Amino acid sequence: MPQMIKGDxxxxxxxxxxxxxxxxxxxxxxxxxxxxxxxxAPNSQVSLVDAAMPGMLPxxxxxxxxxxxxxxxxxxxxxxxxxxxARKNYFYPDLPQGYQISQFxxxxxxxxxxxxxxPDGSVKEIGITRLxxxxxxxxxxxxxxxxxxxxxxxxxxxxxxxxxxxxxxxGPEEAVAYLSKIxxxxxxxxxxxxxxxxGSMRADVNISVRKPGDEYxxxxxxxxxxxxxxxxxxxDFEARRQVEIIEEGGKVNQETRLWDPNKMETRSMRSKxxxxxxRYFPDPDLLPLEFSSQWVEEIKQTLPELPDEKKHRxxxxxxxSLYDASVLIAERSRADFFETVAKDGGDAKLSAxxxxxxxxxxxxxxxxALSDSPISAEQLGGLIKLIVDNTISGKIAKDVFxxxxxxxxDAEKIVEEKGLKQVTDTGAIEAVIDExxxxxxxxxxxxxxxxxxxxxxxxxxVMKKSQGKANPALVNEILKKKL
Amino acid sequence: MSNLTHLTIKxxxxxxxxxxxxxxxxxxxxxxxxxxxxxxxxxxxxxxELALEQAKASDARRAKGEAGDLDGIPLAIxxxxxxxxxxxxxxxxxxxGFKPQYESTVSQKLLDAGAVTLGKANLDEFAMGSSxxxxxxxxxxxxWRRKNDDKDLTPGGSSGGSAAxxxxxxxxxxxxxxxxxxxxxxxxxxxxxxxxxxxxxxxRWGVVAFASSLDQAGCFARTVEDNALLLRTxxxxxxxxxxxxxxxxxDFVAALNGDIxxxxxxxxxxxxxxxxxxxxxKLWEKGIEWLKSAGAQIVDVSLPHTxxxxxxxxxxxxxxxxxxxxxYDGVRYGHRAQESDLTDMYELTRAQxxxxxxxxxxxxxxxxxxxxxxDAYYIKAQKVRRLISExxxxxxxxxxxxxxxxxxxxxxxxxxNEDDPIKMYLNDxxxxxxxxxxxxxxxxxxxxxxDGLPLGLQIIGRPWEEETVLKVAHVVENLAQFxxxxxxDLK
Numbered sequence: 020m021p022q023m024i025k026g027d028x029x030x031x032x033x034x035x036x037x038x039x040x041x042x043x044x045x046x047x048x049x050x051x052x053x054x055x056x057x058x059x060a061p062n063s064q065v066s067l068v069d070a071a072m073p074g075m076l077p078x079x080x081x082x083x084x085x086x087x088x089x090x091x092x093x094x095x096x097x098x099x100x101x102x103x104x105a106r107k108n109y110f111y112p113d114l115p116q117g118y119q120i121s122q123f124x125x126x127x128x129x130x131x132x133x134x135x136x137x138p139d140g141s142v143k144e145i146g147i148t149r150l151x152x153x154x155x156x157x158x159x160x161x162x163x164x165x166x167x168x169x170x171x172x173x174x175x176x177x178x179x180x181x182x183x184x185x186x187x188x189x190g191p192e193e194a195v196a197y198l199s200k201i202x203x204x205x206x207x208x209x210x211x212x213x214x215x216x217x218g219s220m221r222a223d224v225n226i227s228v229r230k231p232g233d234e235y236x237x238x239x240x241x242x243x244x245x246x247x248x249x250x251x252x253x254x255d256f257e258a259r260r261q262v263e264i265i266e267e268g269g270k271v272n273q274e275t276r277l278w279d280p281n282k283m284e285t286r287s288m289r290s291k292x293x294x295x296x297x298r299y300f301p302d303p304d305l306l307p308l309e310f311s312s313q314w315v316e317e318i319k320q321t322l323p324e325l326p327d328e329k330k331h332r333x334x335x336x337x338x339x340s341l342y343d344a345s346v347l348i349a350e351r352s353r354a355d356f357f358e359t360v361a362k363d364g365g366d367a368k369l370s371a372x373x374x375x376x377x378x379x380x381x382x383x384x385x386x387x388a389l390s391d392s393p394i395s396a397e398q399l400g401g402l403i404k405l406i407v408d409n410t411i412s413g414k415i416a417k418d419v420f421x422x423x424x425x426x427x428x429d430a431e432k433i434v435e436e437k438g439l440k441q442v443t444d445t446g447a448i449e450a451v452i453d454e455x456x457x458x459x460x461x462x463x464x465x466x467x468x469x470x471x472x473x474x475x476x477x478x479x480x481v482m483k484k485s486q487g488k489a490n491p492a493l494v495n496e497i498l499k500k501k502l
Numbered sequence: 503m504s505n506l507t508h509l510t511i512k513x514x515x516x517x518x519x520x521x522x523x524x525x526x527x528x529x530x531x532x533x534x535x536x537x538x539x540x541x542x543x544x545x546x547x548x549x550x551e552l553a554l555e556q557a558k559a560s561d562a563r564r565a566k567g568e569a570g571d572l573d574g575i576p577l578a579i580x581x582x583x584x585x586x587x588x589x590x591x592x593x594x595x596x597x598x599g600f601k602p603q604y605e606s607t608v609s610q611k612l613l614d615a616g617a618v619t620l621g622k623a624n625l626d627e628f629a630m631g632s633s634x635x636x637x638x639x640x641x642x643x644x645x646w647r648r649k650n651d652d653k654d655l656t657p658g659g660s661s662g663g664s665a666a667x668x669x670x671x672x673x674x675x676x677x678x679x680x681x682x683x684x685x686x687x688x689x690x691x692x693x694x695x696x697x698x699x700x701x702x703x704x705x706r707w708g709v710v711a712f713a714s715s716l717d718q719a720g721c722f723a724r725t726v727e728d729n730a731l732l733l734r735t736x737x738x739x740x741x742x743x744x745x746x747x748x749x750x751x752x753d754f755v756a757a758l759n760g761d762i763x764x765x766x767x768x769x770x771x772x773x774x775x776x777x778x779x780x781x782x783x784k785l786w787e788k789g790i791e792w793l794k795s796a797g798a799q800i801v802d803v804s805l806p807h808t809x810x811x812x813x814x815x816x817x818x819x820x821x822x823x824x825x826x827x828x829x830y831d832g833v834r835y836g837h838r839a840q841e842s843d844l845t846d847m848y849e850l851t852r853a854q855x856x857x858x859x860x861x862x863x864x865x866x867x868x869x870x871x872x873x874x875x876x877d878a879y880y881i882k883a884q885k886v887r888r889l890i891s892e893x894x895x896x897x898x899x900x901x902x903x904x905x906x907x908x909x910x911x912x913x914x915x916x917x918x919n920e921d922d923p924i925k926m927y928l929n930d931x932x933x934x935x936x937x938x939x940x941x942x943x944x945x946x947x948x949x950x951x952x953d954g955l956p957l958g959l960q961i962i963g964r965p966w967e968e969e970t971v972l973k974v975a976h977v978v979e980n981l982a983q984f985x986x987x988x989x990x991d992l993k
Contacts, residue, residue: 067604071829073597074584074606074708076743106825108871110848117828166842170833298871300880303714303822305744 022190024228026262031228033258034235035188036148039201041180041211042155042219043086049154049178050077050120057217061171069176071115076304079104083178084308086210087127087152088318090180093208093325094147094201096131098315102151104305108298112170113157121153121181123299127308133204134327135196136345145197146185155179180211186225186235191254195247198222203326207351215246226254227271228261236261237271241285243278253278257285329354337367346375353379353389356396363400365407373403377417381424393427394420402430415439415487443490445497448481451489452497455480466502474498506531507671511575511728514674518564518574525564525574529557529618532576535672536620539645544657544667546581546639547589548621556618563616571735573616578673580664581622582629583609583719584708588619592710593627593637596830596837596855606708607740608677608719615735620673624663627857628827629684629712632929634662635916636859644692644913645670645987648953655913655955658688658929661722665692668722669987675723675732681713682815683909683933685720686945690908690958693947693987695975696722697729700965701940702747705740711826713819714745716937724986726946726976730754733968749966757969758976763797767974768901772808773932775910782907782957785949789905789959792981793974801901805893810886811935812927817870817883818938823860824867830855862923891939898964903974906932908945908958932960942968946975948982956984 023030048055051068068075091098105123128150134142157175161168182201188194202213202220213220222244227236239261244253261271275294276285301307324332326348333344333354347357353374361370378399382392402419405411411419411434422433434440442448455477456463466473481494506528509517517523533550553576560574584590584602591597605613613619626636633656634642642662644655646669657666661678665688668676678685680698689696697720704719711717721732737751769790774783790800832838832851839850856864870879897904909929919925936943942965945958959978963971 070834072584072602072604072835073590073592073600073710073829074602074706076707076745078742078744108825108828110828110831112831112833112844115829115834117831118825168844296873298825298868298873298876300821300825300871300876303745304711 022192023231024258024262026266028266030231031258031262032231033190033254034186034227034229034238035190035194035254036186036225036238037184037188037194037197038223038225039182039198040221040223041090041182041201041205041213043083043152043178043180044210044212045080045082045086045178047080047082048176049080049083049152051176053176055177057219059173061169062173065172065175069115069172071117077120077302079305079308080178083152084127084310085318086178087150087180088315089208089322090182090205090210091128091131091150092315092319092322093204093210094128094131094133094150094182096147096150097129098312099125099127099129100310100312100315101125102127102308104152104302104308105299106302107153109295111156111159112168113159113172113175115157115172115175119154119156120302120305122151125307126151133200135193135200136341137196138192140341143193145187145193148183148185150180150182153179153181191251194224194250194254198247198250200326203349207323207325218245221245222250224250224253226257226261228258228265236265237273239271239273239285240275241278242275242288249278249280252280252283253285256283260285323351337361337371339368339371343371343375346379347371350389356389359396360400360403363397364403366403369406370400370403373399373420377420393425394423398423398429405430405434409441409443409490410434411439411441412487412491415441439488441490442485442488443493445493448485448489448493448497451481451484452477452494452501455484456501463502474502477502507535507674509674510725511572511674511723511731512725514575515572519569525557525560525618526554528574529553529576529620532620532672532674535670539670539672542643542645542666542670543640544624544642544663544670544672545578545621546591546593546624546637546663549588549619550621552588553618553620556613560616560618570614570616572612572731574618575616575674576618576620577612577732578621578623578664578667578676579609579619580625580661580676580678582625582679582710582712583677584710585609585619585622588622590622590710591639592629593625593639594830594855594857594860595638596852597710597835598638598837600836602708604708607705607742608709608736610708611735611738612677612732617735620667623661623667623676623678625678626660626662626684627860628710628823629660629679629681629717630823630859630863631659632683632687632926633914633916633919634659634688635920636857638857641916642666643916646691646693646913646955648955651953653915656691656916658691658909658913660684661688661696664722665689665694665696668692668724669694675721675728677719677721677732677736679709679712680718680720680933680937680943681716681819682937683930685722686933686943686958686960687909687929689722689945690947690956690960691913693956693984694722694724695726695729695944695946695979696720697733697944697968697971697975698937698942699733699737699968700747700942702745703737703749703942703966703968705738705743705746707740707742713822714826715822716815716819726944726972726979727755727758729944730758730972747966752969754968754972757973759973760796760977760980762793762974762977765798765903765970765974766801766901767793767798768801768803768897768904770803770805770808770897770904770906772805773906775931778907778910779951781949781951782910785957785959786905786907788982789948789978792978793905796977796981798974803897803900803904805890805897805935807886807889807893808935811890811938812931814883814886814890815930815934815938816866816927817879818887820863820867821871821880822867824864824871827856827860827864859923887938890935894935894939894941894962902964903967903970904962905974906960906962908932908960912951912953912955912957936962941965942971944971944975946978946982947984948978949984
């Protein structure tokens with residue numbers, strides 16, 4: 020369901036297209052051999068090429084090309100076996116060449132589409148316009164000196180993938196879902212770590228508003244939208260701003276705006292008139308990039324199962340709900356964890372419940388990642404196996420789980436040590452039931468007189484007396500007989 | 503020892519091998535010659551100490567029997583090649599004082615072969631010019647003079663210093679670059695030979711870029727054979743230059759066997775331009791006769807798009823240059839204007855750092871790439887470039903090489919042709935088409951004009967067929983019996 024904005028003149032639809040910049044996972048830069056590690060000392064990962072020394076020439080890093088192709092395949096997009104690097108010309112101190120090597124008319128990846136999952140459980144298709152490779156710029160630092168600016172070129176020349184969507188996104192919820200899905204796919208593929216805090220994934224959001232059914236309105240491009248929360252907030256703010264302008268009889272300017280997360284507003288960076296003329300032209304230092312479709316096929320063979328495929332498989336194979344499947348596939352490691360639990364535990368639905376509700380819950384409470392979980396997938400599978408084969412009840416299992424989380428011990432061992440095994444000996448259960456019935460003659464009378472609801476009371480008393488160890492199914496069966 | 507400077511590279515190598523003289527002596531004699539011809543201003547930076555050191559090392563290598571192909575041969579390096587720890591200026595104020603921490607691939611190959619480097623030869627600023635009058639470090643003077651006229655002449659450009667240094671016997675050979683004629687035209691003006699190989703034959707790594715799709719390193723020497731020797735060392739694939747070709751380097755020297763029997767030499771009719779001096783046409787005729795007499799077959803060919811070559815070149819080259827020169831912004835190296843505002847710093851740095859011709863080309867290049875003009879200029883120029891290239895492909899179905907004049911005139915006086923940039927650009931009318939097509943071309947001195955100034959003939963070959971180009975040039979050289987500048991002619 021698209022989110023509308025209620026204006027004085029009726030509902031407004033928000034139309035959004037996104038440009039996501041994703042830093043490619045590769046040991047060296049797009050056109051040089053310099054390292055790409057995050058957090059290194061300033062200007063310690065800069066080659067002569069990155070610093071644009073005279074006479075230096077770019078040499079394409081094949082690994083980055085492979086990563087772009089992988090990503091294109093993961094986005095169900097057309098791979099262009101011939102693409103062209105072009106120069107985007109502008110001056111800035113953190114752009115040493117005075118141009119960014121990018122792709123303009125002939126990108127490496129063309130049209131495609133992905134599915135996004137919306138909070139109401141529905142699924143929507145978003146078109147991918149293109150993906151191209153380009154160089155990152157360096158970083159200008161303005162807060163170290165009152166009179167000087169500093170430049171760190173460590174990032175200069177690192178490979179970025181720019182992923183451009185069609186204007187298919189309607190509202191902040193879809194935008195967040197889109198960004199999350201792209202990030203999830205890139206992480207599955209191992210082509211970008213998706214870390215928005217470290218800037219290895221950044222988004223520019225193009226927003227316009229219109230009355231449903233009208234032509235597209237004039238759009239503003241919002242830069243510096245660097246978290247899922249910021250995407251939500253920036254779109255909320257900007258869409259409202261545009262609606263207000265139009266409803267007051269004004270016109271939205273085509274411009275680039277900056278999201279200010281402190282003031283919670285967007286503000287103008289430059290108008291269309293001030294927009295750079297980038298003077299794109301094919302980079303004469305680089306030949307057109309050409310590779311065989313056979314190579315693409317080889318890369319395709321190495322692709323992992325992608326989130327949407329996995330989601331559908333979890334639903335079909337394990338009978339999970341869309342919600343459970345979506346939660347489990349959010350991270351590849353989480354999905355793998357679940358599958359191990361399900362295999363060892365022998366009950367997929369039960370395993371899903373335990374992973375989602377118990378394990379993720381307690382990890383979250385303890386601010387721990389799944390990778391730091393004191394309970395391994397095998398161990399959790401072991402616990403579930405005990406429930407499945409009636410060794411312990413679900414209730415006892417929760418206590419065992421808490422103990423496992425605290426001590427890291429195996430479930431079986433805890434059950435053994437604490438004598439928590441379920442009582443399945445009918446004789447023993449019968450004895451307890453007889454005791455309970457003898458102690459509560461009035462209630463027995465009442466039940467037999469038609470008060471069916473009292474059945475639960477008897478079960479509770481039996482369980483209490485057996486310290487929860489009596490097998491509930493047997494208790495039910497024998498109680499019914501005796502009453 | 504001044505006669506040592508008059509040896510060919512080939513004879514010098516023989517002399518060194520025979521211990522007739524040492525590399526140190528050979529180098530010292532060139533350093534002396536440089537001192538005597540300082541007024542030519544052929545060098546921006548002279549490196550005599552470095553040269554003597556290299557010469558000593560060369561003698562030591564030779565004593566151990568480890569001499570390389572060019573061991574002990576003193577050369578001049580166009581100051582567009584980056585040289586480790588030696589100032590590299592591209593003849594521009596904006597790079598004054600810049601000392602690279604790296605050596606260009608081509609100059610490194612020469613050093614690896616044992617060459618001695620005398621200094622950095624003057625050129626037009628960023629290789630933009632045809633007269634070596636745009637250098638921030640002053641004009642280069644052609645060692646040749648007209649009979650009965652004492653005017654200083656230009657050595658041509660942009661590799662004017664390289665050509666003048668070889669013609670004036672201050673270097674045995676020189677390396678240069680050719681973007682639209684920057685080796686061939688100065689070779690013609692200075693009465694020596696010079697070759698621009700096929701685009702991609704030599705690495706561009708470490709060469710200050712002017713127009714990347716056209717720039718190509720090449721060399722100058724006083725004989726065709728010496729050029730073959732130099733080129734053999736300079737050539738080869740370089741993984742650091744994506745546009746350098748993965749081609750084996752043939753033995754260019756071995757190709758000079760004089761056998762051109764049955765070789766088809768094409769004469770492009772479009773190179774008969776209006777207003778070309780009679781003596782150049784006559785020289786061209788002579789060249790045709792020489793090749794015929796040596797057994798070649800002469801074929802008339804047509805290169806119909808020739809007259810579009812200059813306008814095409816003056817769109818593509820400035821377009822690439824406007825982008826290539828963006829890195830000279832005062833931020834990381836070279837000249838910086840002391841301004842507190844960023845935009846002011848950029849503007850003033852570049853206003854002070856670049857000369858008029860460079861600014862002109864940056865402006866033209868920026869204009870032809872800008873939104874709304876890109877299709878009409880740059881894209882159109884690329885299309886015409888393809889047509890020009892196809893002209894050659896078609897011509898080479900009929901012939902093996904082309905013979906043309908190198909330039910439409912002999913060396914002109916400094917200051918001439920300065921009133922109108924277009925007039926200057928016309929100097930490259932015969933050299934630019936081969937550059938646009940990426941073809942190998944060579945100028946060989948073949949005669950003199952009425953004032954006694956040298957005139958060159960150009961041989962243009964198929965891609966990667968430098969051997970044929972050199973072979974034909976060698977035949978012309980032998981038959982022309984061109985008289986090099988005498989030592990006593992030097993002023």
